[in-house]
Amino acid sequence: MSDIRLEGISKRYGDFAAVDKIDLAVSQGEFVTIVGPSGSGKTSLLSLIAGLQQPTAGRILIGGRDVTNAAPQARNIGLVFQSYALFPHMTAIENVLFPLGVRGISGSQARDRALEALRLVQLEGLGDRRPSQLSGGQQQRVALARAVVFKPDILLLDEPLGALDRKLREQLQIQLKELQRALGVTTILVTHDQEEALLLSDRIMVLDKGCPQQVATPAESYLRPVNRFVAEFLGSANFVGLSDGRCGLLRPERVRVASNGEGKAARVVEAIYLGQAVRYHLETDDLGSLLAIAPFLDKAFAKGECVVVSWDAADLWPLA
Amino acid sequence: MINRRRLLGMAAVGVPAISILRTRSASAQAKEIRVAEDGGVATKAFQSGFVEPFTKKTGVKVTLESPNPLGKLRAMVEAGQTGTVLYTGLGSVNMLAAKRLGLIDPIDWGAVDPAPMYPEAKKDYGFGHQYFSTVMAWNAVVKAPKSWADFFDAKAFPGKRALVDLPQYSLPFALLATGVPVDKLYPLDVNAAFKKLREFKSHVSVWTATTPQGPQLLRDNEVQYAVCSGSRVVGDPALGMTWDHGRLDVGYACIVKTSKPEDRVAAYKLLHEMSLPENQARYAEIFPVTGPNPDLDQYLPKDKLSTYPASKQNKAVQWLENPQWWNENGEAINKKWQEFKLGL
Amino acid sequence: MLAGSRSDSLKDSSLGVSPSTVHQAVASPSCGEGALLVTRSSGYHFIVPGFGFLIPLLLLMVVVFDAPIVYMLALAFWDKAQGFTLGYYGDVFEAPVYLRVLANTVRISVVATIVSVIIGYPLAHWIRGLGRRAKMVALALVVLPFWVSVLVRTYAWIVLLGNDGLVNRALQWLGLVQAPVSFLYNELGVTIGMTNVLLPLLVLPLYAAMARVDDRLLQAAASLGAPPSTIFWKVYFPLTLPSLAAGTLLALILCLGFYITPAILGGGRVPMISNVLDTLINVYPNWGQASAISTILLVVTLLIFAIYRRIDQTTSTK
Numbered sequence: 001m002s003d004i005r006l007e008g009i010s011k012r013y014g015d016f017a018a019v020d021k022i023d024l025a026v027s028q029g030e031f032v033t034i035v036g037p038s039g040s041g042k043t044s045l046l047s048l049i050a051g052l053q054q055p056t057a058g059r060i061l062i063g064g065r066d067v068t069n070a071a072p073q074a075r076n077i078g079l080v081f082q083s084y085a086l087f088p089h090m091t092a093i094e095n096v097l098f099p100l101g102v103r104g105i106s107g108s109q110a111r112d113r114a115l116e117a118l119r120l121v122q123l124e125g126l127g128d129r130r131p132s133q134l135s136g137g138q139q140q141r142v143a144l145a146r147a148v149v150f151k152p153d154i155l156l157l158d159e160p161l162g163a164l165d166r167k168l169r170e171q172l173q174i175q176l177k178e179l180q181r182a183l184g185v186t187t188i189l190v191t192h193d194q195e196e197a198l199l200l201s202d203r204i205m206v207l208d209k210g211c212p213q214q215v216a217t218p219a220e221s222y223l224r225p226v227n228r229f230v231a232e233f234l235g236s237a238n239f240v241g242l243s244d245g246r247c248g249l250l251r252p253e254r255v256r257v258a259s260n261g262e263g264k265a266a267r268v269v270e271a272i273y274l275g276q277a278v279r280y281h282l283e284t285d286d287l288g289s290l291l292a293i294a295p296f297l298d299k300a301f302a303k304g305e306c307v308v309v310s311w312d313a314a315d316l317w318p319l320a
Numbered sequence: 321m322i323n324r325r326r327l328l329g330m331a332a333v334g335v336p337a338i339s340i341l342r343t344r345s346a347s348a349q350a351k352e353i354r355v356a357e358d359g360g361v362a363t364k365a366f367q368s369g370f371v372e373p374f375t376k377k378t379g380v381k382v383t384l385e386s387p388n389p390l391g392k393l394r395a396m397v398e399a400g401q402t403g404t405v406l407y408t409g410l411g412s413v414n415m416l417a418a419k420r421l422g423l424i425d426p427i428d429w430g431a432v433d434p435a436p437m438y439p440e441a442k443k444d445y446g447f448g449h450q451y452f453s454t455v456m457a458w459n460a461v462v463k464a465p466k467s468w469a470d471f472f473d474a475k476a477f478p479g480k481r482a483l484v485d486l487p488q489y490s491l492p493f494a495l496l497a498t499g500v501p502v503d504k505l506y507p508l509d510v511n512a513a514f515k516k517l518r519e520f521k522s523h524v525s526v527w528t529a530t531t532p533q534g535p536q537l538l539r540d541n542e543v544q545y546a547v548c549s550g551s552r553v554v555g556d557p558a559l560g561m562t563w564d565h566g567r568l569d570v571g572y573a574c575i576v577k578t579s580k581p582e583d584r585v586a587a588y589k590l591l592h593e594m595s596l597p598e599n600q601a602r603y604a605e606i607f608p609v610t611g612p613n614p615d616l617d618q619y620l621p622k623d624k625l626s627t628y629p630a631s632k633q634n635k636a637v638q639w640l641e642n643p644q645w646w647n648e649n650g651e652a653i654n655k656k657w658q659e660f661k662l663g664l
Numbered sequence: 665m666l667a668g669s670r671s672d673s674l675k676d677s678s679l680g681v682s683p684s685t686v687h688q689a690v691a692s693p694s695c696g697e698g699a700l701l702v703t704r705s706s707g708y709h710f711i712v713p714g715f716g717f718l719i720p721l722l723l724l725m726v727v728v729f730d731a732p733i734v735y736m737l738a739l740a741f742w743d744k745a746q747g748f749t750l751g752y753y754g755d756v757f758e759a760p761v762y763l764r765v766l767a768n769t770v771r772i773s774v775v776a777t778i779v780s781v782i783i784g785y786p787l788a789h790w791i792r793g794l795g796r797r798a799k800m801v802a803l804a805l806v807v808l809p810f811w812v813s814v815l816v817r818t819y820a821w822i823v824l825l826g827n828d829g830l831v832n833r834a835l836q837w838l839g840l841v842q843a844p845v846s847f848l849y850n851e852l853g854v855t856i857g858m859t860n861v862l863l864p865l866l867v868l869p870l871y872a873a874m875a876r877v878d879d880r881l882l883q884a885a886a887s888l889g890a891p892p893s894t895i896f897w898k899v900y901f902p903l904t905l906p907s908l909a910a911g912t913l914l915a916l917i918l919c920l921g922f923y924i925t926p927a928i929l930g931g932g933r934v935p936m937i938s939n940v941l942d943t944l945i946n947v948y949p950n951w952g953q954a955s956a957i958s959t960i961l962l963v964v965t966l967l968i969f970a971i972y973r974r975i976d977q978t979t980s981t982k
Contacts, residue, residue: 102888102891
């Protein structure tokens with residue numbers, strides 16, 4: 001287990017910067033998620049850390065050791081791909097034994113460790129199956145076991161749950177978090193799924209066009225984003241003009257919707273029932289369209305109804 | 321790589337079921353006949369020399385098919401095909417094999433009514449329509465051999481040799497090299513011939529499998545002396561050759577066993593055209609191989625008589641193949657030949 | 665079955681790797697792996713709807729492909745004069761010269777195939793690593809000889825490697841050798857010529873298999889700590905092995921029937937069974953003898969195929 005530092009890491013192709021001067025320090029045992037839309041450079045950044053590509057500028061330090069130009073083999077990193085990248089000609093346990101074998105660990109010791117890793121991802125008894133005989137979720141767990149069995153300094157996860165359906169993904173997210181905590185391994189996850197980022201991470205880095213926008217805890221990022229891009233990427237957002245001319249972020253769940261009282265008049269354009277809440281698409285006279293998420297208590301306002309909206313001044317977060 | 325000829329043979333074998341279904345033509349007069357022949361330049365010569373005058377006189381069209389190996393004839397007959405009536409270019413040994421296997425029928429010489437022919441060309445089962453020679457040839461830069469003894473003498477005539485990879489084209493020459501006179505060649509002393517070949521084997525760098533191979537090897541200077549087809553080397557300034565003690569063989573046209581009677585009537589008329597010296601001369605103009613008419617020389621250009629395998633002057637210095645002997649002994653000798661080739 | 669479709673598609677592609685499976689389906693439909701029969705998880709076999717539409721095709725196959733083979737096999741047991749006979753086989757085994765030619769053919773074929781693999785595998789791997797355009801050029805160059813007649817290619821080798829050929833003239837001009845080197849008219853010449861014919865047949869399926877190997881598998885192996893040699897032998901090579909085996913087998917079987925190339929480049933000094941068969945079919949027409957030899961050749965080929973199937977099964981299923 002080690003910490004990892006990125007210092008001014010860039011990857012350029014001619015004039016185009018896939019990754020642009022990124023600084024990041026991940027402390028030992030921390031779980032950092034890199035989020036961004038597709039093409040934002042998050043997978044490129046992961047490839048640079050794993051050593052699959054070489055940066056055009058900057059340094060990478062793992063546990064204080066400069067690994068910028070080290071081969072992937074020399075970095076002791078566990079890497080999990082979205083496509084699982086399991087060796088199709090090997091059984092599950094052979095896949096998990098592979099990194100131990102190349103480290104000269106064999107025999108019963110290796111087998112015990114591989115079985116322990118499979119147990120950790122709840123795949124006891126499936127070790128003798130080939131990848132083609134396993135479901136997608138099972139394959140992903142084998143890939144995870146293979147990436148942690150050799151006690152890597154860093155665990156890198158590239159959209160590991162992206163190919164799975166929602167329910168399975170939620171289940172595996174929890175397992176992943178538990179596993180990461182149990183092993184205490186420094187982890188960097190790449191995803192485009194903001195909910196996954198908020199759920200799993202100690203800190204989140206939001207990337208746009210190769211540039212880091214904000215590195216902060218999930219709550220900080222959500223409640224106090226540094227700019228409009230971060231605010232829109234993490235969750236839904238309303239933007240309200242402030243008296244000093246700046247733009248203020250108003251999260252939809254902070255908007256109160258009432259039939260009368262103090263506030264601004266609005267008309268319900270659409271009301272979508274979400275179960276525990278209702279999402280309203282509203283039209284106001286002076287603020288334009290507004291999104292609100294209100295708890296569903298006894299009844300909801302219907303489409304076309306006139307309502308009054310209001311919020312606390314403290315819920316407005318001024319953006320730079 | 322499956323040989324093309326073998327493929328054709330195999331394909332023909334698959335045909336019987338289909339050909340039975342075909343209805344036979346009841347018309348007594350053939351409108352078109354099919355003839356198998358050598359292919360290449362020979363096709364052009366055959367067309368111009370024989371087919372054109374024949375069609376002009378009879379109105380019957382001729383379709384030429386090639387190639388014409390013995391295996392294909394056997395496949396055709398065993399499949400019961402009735403299309404091809406005349407199978408030309410069968411060497412004397414092959415003609416006897418075809419007769420032995422019952423693949424061909426005797427020729428109705430009365431119906432052919434041929435112009436005069438050499439006796440070896442006028443056989444019960446075969447109309448000898450072409451004479452071809454196998455001779456010694458060399459690259460013009462090396463010392464010219466005068467006899468087969470010279471050809472097989474690597475000390476006095478240094479250089480690499482190419483011989484034909486078939487016993488009937490190699491054993492007789494080896495035996496002549498030991499000093500056996502031409503008229504005592506047959507019955508062939510097989511053991512003496514193989515003994516000579518074994519002694520000489522190290523000087524043979526190529527055993528040729530195709531006819532064009534020998535002249536090509538000489539021109540590329542891959543070998544200096546080669547056994548070649550006479551008409552393929554004569555007149556080439558880069559090469560030397562002699563007709564002396566060359567092997568002269570006759571190619572026969574034969575009536576295919578399963579052919580239709582009305583086709584045969586037309587085929588005999590075609591054979592008649594093939595016997596006429598003026599037609600043979602036109603054939604030789606395109607493909608320098610001559611026919612069976614004893615007076616043919618008069619119809620050929622005087623300055624070119626030395627280039628034809630069977631002009632009187634060249635025929636006199638060569639020996640005729642003995643098909644009966646090979647028909648009786650060929651297969652047994654092929655086994656010995658393979659043993660010899662393997663060095664056993 | 666959340667990811668059922670994915671694992672199914674993987675299975676399909678693993679079937680696609682081995683052409684023998686398709687072949688087997690034609691040969692013995694009862695095994696239930698091929699196009700005609702569908703295996704359900706319950707283990708029952710169902711005939712595909714529309715099977716009737718295949719009957720004309722099957723009949724054509726039987727008439728055009730199978731009937732001639734049966735006829736060919738029967739020729740060795742039938743003599744016009746005597747009826748049933750074992751004489752042709754007797755001849756083959758009494759005078760074993762033909763068997764020795766066959767053994768020689770197998771030996772040469774194995775050598776040519778091994779040389780083709782030694783050249784073809786790295787070549788295919790090299791092409792896999794090229795850029796898009798270079799890859800197309802390289803593949804075109806590999807395939808190009810396909811469109812040139814075997815005979816022309818064979819003579820081209822003489823121009824290049826003959827005693828008076830380009831290579832020998834260059835060597836002598838450079839003073840490296842005194843007398844021309846004998847590249848041709850020996851087993852070396854046959855090997856060169858046969859390898860030239862075989863190479864595209866090996867390189868194309870090998871390249872296809874290599875292109876299918878996901879780069880991420882190799883990256884995963886590297887990230888797991890495997891050095892390049894381990895990545896090659898434990899991951900890359902096993903994934904290309906089925907195609908290598910299939911390609912090698914195909915090449916070997918083709919070699920057994922080579923005719924014109926060994927005849928010309930071997931200078932006729934390297935006897936091959938096809939040449940013997942040609943003589944027996946077209947010169948002496950002793951088809952019975954030819955059939956007996958062909959049958960033995962067929963048995964040898966099927967034996968090689970059986971060995972391959974055995975290897976294929978033990979490596980692909982557990």
